[in-house]
Amino acid sequence: MQKRRRGSSATHSRQEKRPRINEQIRAAEVLLVLPDGAEVRLFADVLQEARSQELDVIEVSPKANPPVVKIGDFGQYLYQLRKKERKQRVHSKQTEVKMLRFGFRTDRHDIERLMDRAKEFFKERHLVKFVVRLRGRELGNRDYAKAKLLAIVEALKDCSEVEQDLKQQGPMFHVILRAKQAG
Numbered sequence: 177m178q179k180r181r182r183g184s185s186a187t188h189s190r191q192e193k194r195p196r197i198n199e200q201i202r203a204a205e206v207l208l209v210l211p212d213g214a215e216v217r218l219f220a221d222v223l224q225e226a227r228s229q230e231l232d233v234i235e236v237s238p239k240a241n242p243p244v245v246k247i248g249d250f251g252q253y254l255y256q257l258r259k260k261e262r263k264q265r266v267h268s269k270q271t272e273v274k275m276l277r278f279g280f281r282t283d284r285h286d287i288e289r290l291m292d293r294a295k296e297f298f299k300e301r302h303l304v305k306f307v308v309r310l311r312g313r314e315l316g317n318r319d320y321a322k323a324k325l326l327a328i329v330e331a332l333k334d335c336s337e338v339e340q341d342l343k344q345q346g347p348m349f350h351v352i353l354r355a356k357q358a359g
Contacts, residue, residue: 196235197250198223201243209236209246216242273352277307280314280321287324291332298335298355307350321349329353 206219219233226233226247234253237244274297276290294304306328308321325342329351340352 194254196238197232198226201233201235201245203243205242206233206245207240207242209244214244219245222247271302273303273305275305275307277309280308280310280317280324282308287328291328294332294353295335298353301355303339303352303354304336305350305352307348310347310349315347318344318349325349325351 201219203219205216206222207214208217208222222245223233229247231247232250233245234248234250235243235245276294278287278290290306294306297304306325308325310318310321314321322342329338332353335356336353337356338351339354342349342351
């Protein structure tokens with residue numbers, strides 16, 4: 177007994193994604209979108225009109241009743257669709273909050289290295305959260321920790337602005353900065 181092979185899932189999903197055109201559309205009546213409005217017509221008439229113009233009938237909304245179609249060049253339609261999807265993907269990039277932590281006794285050179293790292297994050301349009309953590313006896317000297325964070329904010333003020341002011345959260349102080357808006 178021989179097994180029947182189906183088409184690969186890649187071609188199946190690609191075919192599903194593409195809109196139906198011409199004879200692939202099975203509805204008797206369709207809603208044709210025109211430059212000055214839309215009207216319900218017989219599919220055979222729409223197909224004949226498209227062929228006379230050497231264009232395709234493209235199913236825009238298959239789930240509508242009747243299905244919505246338009247007459248146009250299918251290749252151009254796919255190009256515009258992909259272009260629109262690409263544009264949406266580019267604009268949908270989420271900004272992340274990058275956290276840079278340091279301790280109460282962190283030296284100046286290490287803090288400068290953290291500030292350089294923050295500048296890299298600003299170039300990528302991320303938010304940066306600076307956190308200083310106090311432990312044990314360090315909790316008695318909170319003003320020094322605040323001053324250290326405010327010094328970082330001051331040093332980065334040429335390329336960033338404060339998104340969220342200095343706050344205390346348990347034994348930690350934090351501030352969130354974002355890249356300066358161009359303009």
